[in-house]
Amino acid sequence: MPGSPVVVRAERLNTGYVLREKGKPDPTPARAEMRTASRFYQFKSGHALTGVYLNSTDNRPDDDCWWCNPENNSGTHQTRDHLFNYCYKWKDQQAAMWARVKEATKKEKQKWRVGDLLADERCSPAVLDCLGSTHVGRTAPPVEENWDSEGEAEEAGAEEAADEVEEQAE
Numbered sequence: 001m002p003g004s005p006v007v008v009r010a011e012r013l014n015t016g017y018v019l020r021e022k023g024k025p026d027p028t029p030a031r032a033e034m035r036t037a038s039r040f041y042q043f044k045s046g047h048a049l050t051g052v053y054l055n056s057t058d059n060r061p062d063d064d065c066w067w068c069n070p071e072n073n074s075g076t077h078q079t080r081d082h083l084f085n086y087c088y089k090w091k092d093q094q095a096a097m098w099a100r101v102k103e104a105t106k107k108e109k110q111k112w113r114v115g116d117l118l119a120d121e122r123c124s125p126a127v128l129d130c131l132g133s134t135h136v137g138r139t140a141p142p143v144e145e146n147w148d149s150e151g152e153a154e155e156a157g158a159e160e161a162a163d164e165v166e167e168q169a170e
């Protein structure tokens with residue numbers, strides 16, 4: 001039909017979603033760097049390399065977040081929700097993402113569920129930049145054969161300490 005509108009106006013939808021004509025892919029990840037885009041799609045499908053997913057596929061002994069301090073946060077499940085909302089390691093990147101999401105959608109962080117965030121194209125640019133500037137959903141730290149290895153934990157701790165020194169030097 002010539003002249004028929006293709007894009008549904010966002011402000012007229014109570015749900016807050018922008019609907020796209022069937023079959024048209026979200027243009028933002030399609031234009032993004034491939035490695036970042038593939039992480040984005042993995043998060044959307046629930047197959048991102050999170051603690052919970054790796055634990056469910058028997059690739060990790062537990063689903064704890066490997067960035068959160070094990071002494072203060074032991075048993076912090078590394079879910080998508082944790083990584084986009086709560087993970088201490090990425091709080092600056094989360095704040096930047098949520099500020100953009102709010103600007104684009106007029107909807108507060110507290111009102112979002114992660115599944116909806118990842119499904120809403122208006123949020124894609126902010127989510128992709130967040131993924132690009134963090135290690136969220138990239139490869140997990142190695143797990144040794146015997147999953148209780150203390151050497152592993154010590155090494156990870158030393159790395160964290162080095163990061164902190166660098167941050168303070170800036």
Ligand SMILES: [Zn+2]
Nearest residue numbers: 065068087088
């Ligand atoms: Zn964490």
